[in-house]
Amino acid sequence: MKKNALRAVRKIARISGRFAYRGAKIFEKVEHKSTKLILGSALLDMERGRQVISVDGLLSQHLPQAMNVYPALPEKDRQPALTLFIPTLSNELIFGGIATALIVAVKFAKKAKLNLRVVQTFKYGTADVRGFLDSKGIKFNGDIVVEDVSQKNNNKKVFIDIHPDDIFMASAWADAYVIDRLPTRKKFIYLMQDFEPIFYPNGDERIRAESTYRSKNYVSICNTKLLYDHISSQNYDGFNNTFKTWFEPAVALEKRKRHSSNTIKKTLFIYGRPRVKRNLFLAAIEAVNNATQIDEFDVDAWNIYIAGEDGVPDIQLDSGARVVNLGKMPLDEYYKFVRTVDVAVSPMMAPHPNYPTLEFASVGARVITTSFGVKQSLSMYSDCIVVVDPDVGAITRALVDEIVKAKDGAVKNTDGGEIKLVTASWDDNLEDPVDRVLNHLTDRVV
Numbered sequence: 001m002k003k004n005a006l007r008a009v010r011k012i013a014r015i016s017g018r019f020a021y022r023g024a025k026i027f028e029k030v031e032h033k034s035t036k037l038i039l040g041s042a043l044l045d046m047e048r049g050r051q052v053i054s055v056d057g058l059l060s061q062h063l064p065q066a067m068n069v070y071p072a073l074p075e076k077d078r079q080p081a082l083t084l085f086i087p088t089l090s091n092e093l094i095f096g097g098i099a100t101a102l103i104v105a106v107k108f109a110k111k112a113k114l115n116l117r118v119v120q121t122f123k124y125g126t127a128d129v130r131g132f133l134d135s136k137g138i139k140f141n142g143d144i145v146v147e148d149v150s151q152k153n154n155n156k157k158v159f160i161d162i163h164p165d166d167i168f169m170a171s172a173w174a175d176a177y178v179i180d181r182l183p184t185r186k187k188f189i190y191l192m193q194d195f196e197p198i199f200y201p202n203g204d205e206r207i208r209a210e211s212t213y214r215s216k217n218y219v220s221i222c223n224t225k226l227l228y229d230h231i232s233s234q235n236y237d238g239f240n241n242t243f244k245t246w247f248e249p250a251v252a253l254e255k256r257k258r259h260s261s262n263t264i265k266k267t268l269f270i271y272g273r274p275r276v277k278r279n280l281f282l283a284a285i286e287a288v289n290n291a292t293q294i295d296e297f298d299v300d301a302w303n304i305y306i307a308g309e310d311g312v313p314d315i316q317l318d319s320g321a322r323v324v325n326l327g328k329m330p331l332d333e334y335y336k337f338v339r340t341v342d343v344a345v346s347p348m349m350a351p352h353p354n355y356p357t358l359e360f361a362s363v364g365a366r367v368i369t370t371s372f373g374v375k376q377s378l379s380m381y382s383d384c385i386v387v388v389d390p391d392v393g394a395i396t397r398a399l400v401d402e403i404v405k406a407k408d409g410a411v412k413n414t415d416g417g418e419i420k421l422v423t424a425s426w427d428d429n430l431e432d433p434v435d436r437v438l439n440h441l442t443d444r445v446v
Helices: 002-039 042-047 055-062 096-112 129-135 150-154 173-179 204-214 225-232 281-291 331-338 355-362 392-407 426-439
Strands: 070-072 081-088 115-123 144-148 159-161 167-170 188-192 218-223 244-247 266-271 302-307 322-325 343-345 366-370 385-388
Touching: 055 150, 081 096, 081 173, 096 115, 096 129, 096 167, 096 188, 096 218, 096 426, 115 150, 115 173, 129 144, 167 173, 173 188, 173 204, 188 225, 218 225, 218 426, 225 244, 244 426, 266 281, 281 343, 281 392, 302 331, 331 355, 343 355, 343 392, 355 366, 366 392, 385 392
Parallel strands: 070 159, 081 115, 081 167, 115 144, 167 188, 188 218, 218 244, 266 302, 266 343, 302 322, 343 366, 366 385
Antiparallel strands: none
């Protein structure tokens, strides 16, 4: 009897233990789920050694140029300004698009009677804005303030103060993307200098670049009628349904001096920027290598140079000629060099004439560049410019033609070429377009 009672107690204990174990497991699961709900999965993932990143952190890694800048109230006595967002004021990058953006911004600031505020958004630089403007013969009596918000690229929260009467201006898609999300009272000015969606393969950067063209919060001013025509043809609602205009750039180079002796070597130049894919660096080099193997090419009669990017090695051609890299040249040195060039290869897989093409043509050099979209001829700028298909064979054939002409004496140094549409004066080229943009600048559509 006593043994039977003990067996019963043991059985009950065993059953109770099983229920207790199951209950403990249930409570453990409930606790685990509750912890996840309270803390999220980050803590538990960290315990398992997994990396965790916030959405902002992820975007900052992959799209740093498009990170938010947050609005702030201005100081009480702060005067309104033409606020230009540009990627950087690095001294080595104050040329081309950034230089043009500064010149155009000053013209808007002067016309609107505003101070100038330059905001660096991608990389901090120390270039002297007023000194740059003075070097271009551009006088500006207003205040110039330089600010930097490039820390946003490191997932840091940065602020920009906004005066109700500020006018904001972007010169690149990423800056337009940032300004578009700021609570500015007026629409912003979008200075378009290239068709930027083609800089990227199909993906996140491309859709964001295109989204800026679809925005309804800007008025646009395009650098060249060709670019204006190309963007118009893409049927972006924002661009086609807002006020838009264009200007032609100023090319202010001295005419080169005529060579006094036929014994002086001729100069072949290649606009070479391997990191800028639309410049077709490899196609240009291959074409030059092919063209310089013809019998009419005399290695001893030519100097061959590339410039535009540091760190590119000199290149030995199959003909025995060497291509010497001049790197990133200071502007004054570059402008002196331009006047010595006889033939230039300046490909550009874009719908606009690039600055080197116009600059070399303006001093009488023969220039070979490439077609894209609406850009099938540049004779409206100069008869010195030859536009060919973006193809190694086409560039080679055009260059062979120029080499043969040079040997036969058909290509000679002159006192300069006639450059049409553009003038040497930014004031003249910008006067009417800037007036019309300001007249159509309306309150922002919310």
